[in-house]
Amino acid sequence: MASGRRVRIAYFVSHPIQYQAPLLRRIAREPDIDLHAFFFSDISVRGYADKGFGNVQVKWDVPLLDGYKSSFLPGIRKGNSFAFTRPVNYGIHTALNSGSFDAVWLHGYHTLNSLQVLALAKAHDLPVMLRAESMLYDRPRTGKTLAAKRAFFAGLRSAVRCVLPIGTANAAYWQYYLGEQFPMFRVPYAVDNDFFQGRSQQAAPAREALRKELGLEPGRPIFLFASKLQKRKRCIDLVEAYLRLAPAPGVDPHAYLLIIGDGEERSAIEGRIQASGLSSIRMLGFKNQGELPRYFDLCNAFILPSIHEPWGLIVNEVMNAGRTVIVTDQVGCQPDLIRNGENGLVFPAQNIDALRAALASILDDPDLAIRLGQRALETISRFSFEEDVAGLRQAIAYCVPGFPA
Known part of the structure; x- marks a missing residue:
């Protein structure tokens, strides 16, 4: 040349x-x-x-x-x-x-x-x-x-x-x-780290306003799912694991579960939620990319329970918000981004008990989510x-x- x-x-x-x-x-x-x-x-x-x-x-x-x-x-x-x-x-x-x-x-x-x-x-x-x-x-x-x-x-x-x-x-x-x-x-x-980190910083002052907008009680932890509601995304596994946190049938766990997205599995997920009798799971529908950082900032932990997931770029996005990420061992980005117990949590795909244990660890130790989230932000800043x-x-x-x- x-x-x-x-x-x-x-x-x-x-x-x-x-x-x-x-x-x-x-x-x-x-x-x-x-x-x-x-x-x-x-x-x-x-x-x-x-x-x-x-x-x-x-x-x-x-x-x-x-x-x-x-x-x-x-x-x-x-x-x-x-x-x-x-x-x-x-x-x-x-x-x-x-x-x-x-x-x-x-x-x-x-x-x-x-x-x-x-x-x-x-x-x-x-x-x-x-x-x-x-x-x-x-x-x-x-x-x-x-x-x-x-x-x-x-x-x-x-x-x-x-x-x-x-x-x-x-x-x-x-x-x-x-x-x-x-x-x-x-x-x-x-992903565009500067964009997502900047949007998350902008969202922080309005965090409690969004919580109030969604009708969420102050102080209660928030678990978040945001993806297409397809079978391979296994949102239903997250719902089942969350339900196992309930102290008794029909009694809500201490945390909320927010589900962002739409797709073929929506009716099945809504049916399972309705059958549980719980009021702490919210289906929020599709949100555009520019809206998502508000919800990343709001949550204590983000969960992607997929199987056969080629990468999962939304994991990059959430890590830019400094939040804990919980993923399966079939999420493609896991070997590169998530080290179990160091900057996030990893569980075997479709193992609902293991996912329930990961969720419980966040509830049992509120500082754990903060520590993992901080390390996640450090990791993604170099990626x-x-x-x-x-x-x-x-x-x-x-x-x-x-x-x-």
Whole structure:
């Protein structure tokens, strides 16, 4: 690469993503990286009914396109959902042909569009850096499916120059399918720490006002869940564990449980709450990203009881509020962010008694949540976009001769 020339990167991703937009803005500040994002869909910009949130109309309240260069690719088979053949875009060849790019950064590999990018990048003799969320302890698959997957990765190995693991679990996935020696450069899943820490600080003075708004008694601890109400999120496990804190049938525990989100499991969860006769569990529905820091600040502990969770970026968000996080051992971010008993609590997935014990430990020792939350904030402050930029630069230097890491 000629001295002084900016390296040009074509980034292909499904749609503008609320977690990624701040990272793209940060990369755009690098003086020697000229990144252009190409989106297959504008679904998140125009608003859509999110099936995962129970068809709640979603339009994100944070800027998705500001501060970096981007284009929406023309396409067919558009819609309000994603699948292997939806959407299908054209114009990838034109974009690569006219951009004088030095490398391609691709997010995801499991759609027809992704395969198009891989094939066309190879035709243009452009190295591909691949990032995805996959992990080995995902949903069960048949032997036939696994055999097909291994065959697919044999081909993928020759189409990709390097991968960008988002964390430990994702790195193990790449090593398993691509080999121990396949080039990897860590670009971890981080969020905009400054944004979430700032919003949490702004929320603190209004904490008691929010408690009063929700009709919560002063002084009682608060447990929080905030995610899609899908089966794999296992919010029902949290409800069951919370109910086991009750001193007697029909008697409310000392703590409140707030549930933010919507989705396919809502009616089942509401039915279980109604059957319990308790009044201390509140279903608050969907909240936009900009609203969530108020609830993070309010809670004593946040719980994500998921199975097969690729990462769980909301954990990053809550840690930025300096709050205790309780997660299962199947939450992808756990090996990188949560050390049991040091800066959070970890329990075996779907073990309701273990989750109940974790909740009880917070109630039995009020200072425990404060100590764990403080250490969580220290941890997440070192897990930032700066690590992402450093990893991306290393990957670019590997793919583009002459680029300084």
